[in-house]
Amino acid sequence: MAGIVEGKRLLITGITMESSIAFHVARIAQEQGAEVVITSFGRVMRITQTISKRLPKQPELLELDVTNNDDLDSLADRLKAAGFDSLDGVLHSIGFAPPGAFDFMGGTWEDASVALQASAYSLKSLAVAALPLMTAGSSLVGLTFDAKFAWPVYDWMGVAKAAFESTNRYLARDLGPKQVRSNLVSAGPIRTTAAKSIPGFEQFEQVWGERAPLGWDITDPTPAAQACVALLSDWFPATTGEIVHVDGGVHAMGQ
Structure with missing residues (x-):
């Protein structure tokens, strides 16, 4: 039986370690028949190259810093040069904030602006x-982390995620006439590189499983990755501007 993304060509960003949700999106997509190209940049490129060897098939790796206009402007041409003359899907799994952004009252505009751009x-x-x-x-x-709330320790990254979710809705509006969908997966806390960079992230780890009616495994990125692959498939042809929660049900619970 054909996989749900059989024959599709997908661009996957954000693979930094094997626990990355993006890594498992790439893995499942390949298992489901997709051809994948991945991106990384700077010093992380070598790590991404090494980690990508653990995928079912090692994909082409392109350099892409999403805050660098030269990288962005040349992306389509470099994809074509790599044999990708079309794309059926793109995964955005990118987030960064400097340490100062995790102090809401003390964070500077420079801290916040970096978080918002990246x-x-x-x-x-x-x-x-x-x-x-x-x-x-x-x-x-x-990929987002539910921005409806003022979470402990998340601070200006939480504000950036709220802007991210709003950006998704505007993209749904402007890409829809081109028959391109834009959706987000709001994952519960996963012990990834990004999570480890957030001071006090262990507060989420301690309580999430207790609050989730389905339970929650902070070491398992597969459920979130499966949701991403489903949205990259043709199984949601009339869904755009949506946020799919993969968090064990925490988003629906009271305090």
Whole structure:
């Protein structure tokens, strides 16, 4: 039986370690029949290259810093040179904030602006860069952490995620006439590189499983990755501007 993304060409960002949700999106997508190209940049490139060897098939790796206009402007041409003359889906799994952004009252505009550009505006930047190759019916999927609440320790990254979720809705509006969908997966806390960079992240780890009616395993990125692959498939042809929660049900519970 054919996989749900059989024959699709997907661009996957954000693979930094084997526990990354993006790694498992790439893995499941390949297992489900997709051809995958991945991105990384700077000093992390070598790590991504090494980790990618653990995928079912080692994919092409391109350099992409979503805050670098030269990288963005040349992305479509470099994809074509790598044999990708079209894209059926793009995963945005990118977030960064400097340490000062995790002090809400003390954080400077410089701290906040870096978080906003790298973690929110970059969704639009990536969409624009990939759009020349995106086919009718293709899908943009991003990863968020539910921004309805003022979480402990998340601070300006939480504000950036709220902007990220709003950016998704505006992209749904503007990409819809081109028959491109834009959706997000709101995952519960996973012990990833990004999570380890957040001071006090262990507060989430301690209580999430207790509050989740389905329970929650902070070491298992597969459920979130499966949701991403489903949204990258043709199984949600009329869904856009949506946030799919993969958090064990915490988002629906009272305090």
